[in-house]
Structure formats: C-alpha cells, structure tokens
Amino acid sequence: VAPSLSFCELALDKWRMVLALREAGLGAPATWLASDASECTYPAIIKPRQGRGSRGFAPLDGPTDLARYLAAANKPADEYIVQERLSGVEYTTSVVVGLGGPYMATVxxxxxxxxxxxxxxxxxxxxxxxxxxxxxxxxxxADGPFNVQLFVERDGLPRVIEVNPRYSTTVALTLAAGINEVEVVLRHALGEKVEPLSFRADLMMVRYSAQVYVPESEWTFDDLRVPAAKGQP
Known part of the structure; x- marks a missing residue:
C-alpha cells in the first residue's frame, strides 16, 4: 500500500520535491542546494536530499556553520539542501488517499x-x-496514502518541510482518533464503499518507555525471543 512510483521517486528526493511544490504554489519554504547557498538567509537548517528520521539534520546560524558541516560531510555539497529555519507550530499529517487517487481525509x-x-x-x-x-x-x-511534515507560521500559512511516501509513524494516533488509514485504503482497493471519514480532534498520544526490574536469577535472554512458528527453528 503506497503512492504511485513517480510520486515516491519525487518525495524521496527532497530537492526535487521542493521544486515541485514551488512550481505548484504549495507552501515550499525558501530552499537552496548546499552547493549553491551563498545567498541563503540565516538562521537555517541543512539536511541530506535523501534520508529520514532527522539523520544528518543540523541547525545553521551562519556561513561558518555551513562550511564546517560540508567539510565534515561524506557526500558532495549538492547532495544536501539548506532551508530557512521555520519557527511556527509543527505538524505531522496523515493524508488518506485511495490507490488510484480518491482523496479521503487529512489528519x-x-x-x-x-x-x-x-x-x-x-x-x-x-x-x-x-x-x-x-x-x-x-x-x-500521490494516488496513495502519504505523510506531510510542515510548520504553520504566524501568518497562518503552512510550509512543507517533508513529504513522505508512506504512512506516518503517528498512524496509531490516527487510528485512535477514529480513522484506520490502512483499512480504508484496502477496502477501497477491494471495491467496497467507504463512508466519509471524520476524526476526533484534540486527542493526545504520549509515547513512553518503561523499565522492568526482576532478580537476575529469574531472568533469561530467551524471554526476549519471539516464539518461532511451527516447523521453524
């Protein structure tokens, strides 16, 4: 379950996606290739054209920071983008789209x-x-489900920082709020009628880790193993 191949290829190159958003008038922030960022404004951020999970992300307060980052980078400068540093309210957004194109909901x-x-x-x-x-x-x-990360600035307008051609890592919150993103896309693909979707607003998700304490004599690392399926070692 994924967007079209052409959309995936576009979204996986952050520079190409910025250009596409800019051409379509869809809230692209000021962005430069790091190899051609002499006129960029600061404060800014830098990140790889391809990547996820904030890997390679760094804040830039001036040209010295940019030069230092690129000197330590393991890829050419044109493999990184520099963007204006946004400071509004950040959102990660599930966009529910059926395979082939019908728009269903935004959460x-x-x-x-x-x-x-x-x-x-x-x-x-x-x-x-x-x-x-x-x-x-x-x-x-996109013609399939995708995720948009963005900031809503003081002027009330959203600026896109990432478009991910996949479900958001907050899919559990979307589900808890009343929309099963995976199920509705599959139901539509199977030809079933999908009623208009709605979700519960102002529902908070809190992720946390927990520690477990047991006497060492009662513990074995086998406790962490997932039981094997029948017929498998």
Whole structure:
C-alpha cells in the first residue's frame, strides 16, 4: 500500500520535491542546494536530499556553520539542501488517499515532543493544512496514502518541510482518533464503499518507555525471543 512510483521517486528526493511544490504554489519554504547557498538567509537548517528520521539534520546560524558541516560531510555539497529555519507550530499529517487517487481525509497532528519521531502529538482541525494536503494530491498525484511534515507560521500559512511516501509513524494516533488509514485504503482497493471519514480532534498520544526490574536469577535472554512458528527453528 503506497503512492504511485513517480510520486515516491519525487518525495524521496527532497530537492526535487521542493521544486515541485514551488512550481505548484504549495507552501515550499525558501530552499537552496548546499552547493549553491551563498545567498541563503540565516538562521537555517541543512539536511541530506535523501534520508529520514532527522539523520544528518543540523541547525545553521551562519556561513561558518555551513562550511564546517560540508567539510565534515561524506557526500558532495549538492547532495544536501539548506532551508530557512521555520519557527511556527509543527505538524505531522496523515493524508488518506485511495490507490488510484480518491482523496479521503487529512489528519493533522500537532507535534508537541519529537525525538526522531513524534513522541507526543495531538490531533487538530486545521483547514489550511487540509487545503494544502488536498492540493498535493490534486497537483502532484500521490494516488496513495502519504505523510506531510510542515510548520504553520504566524501568518497562518503552512510550509512543507517533508513529504513522505508512506504512512506516518503517528498512524496509531490516527487510528485512535477514529480513522484506520490502512483499512480504508484496502477496502477501497477491494471495491467496497467507504463512508466519509471524520476524526476526533484534540486527542493526545504520549509515547513512553518503561523499565522492568526482576532478580537476575529469574531472568533469561530467551524471554526476549519471539516464539518461532511451527516447523521453524
């Protein structure tokens, strides 16, 4: 279950996606290739053209930071992009689109705490975000489910920082709020009728880890193993 191949290829190259968003008038932030960023404005951020989970992300406060980053990089400068540093409210957004193109829903989730992935998020109703995400489907033809990470700035307009051709890592929050993203796309693909979708707003998800304490004599690392299926070692 994924968007079209052409959309996946576009989204997996952040520079190409920025150019496509810019051409379509869909909320692209000011962005430069790191190899041609002499006129970029600061503060800014830098990240690889291809990557995920904030890998390779770094803040830039001036040209010295950019030069230092590129000197330590293991790829050519044109494999990185520099973007204006946004400071509004961050959202990770599930865009539910059936295979072949029918738009079904947008579920914006405000990012409260983020460590690589969203740790604390809250579902919100944000009409400007829905308009943007619907526009991405209409203009760039994802034709399958995707995720948009963005900031809504003080002017109320959303700026896209990432478009991921996959389900969001916050899919569990979308489900808890009332939309089973995977199920509705599969039902549509099977020819079933899907009723208009709605979700519960202002629902918070909190991810956390927990420690377990047991006497060493009672513990074995076999406790961590997943039981093998019948007929397998």
């Amino acid at each position: 914006p989730k405000e990012v409260k705490v983020k460590k690589g992935i969203t740790q604390v998020g809250v579902t919100r109703v944000v009409p400007a975000v829905e308009t943007l995400c619907r526009g991405i489907q209409e203009r760039l033809h």
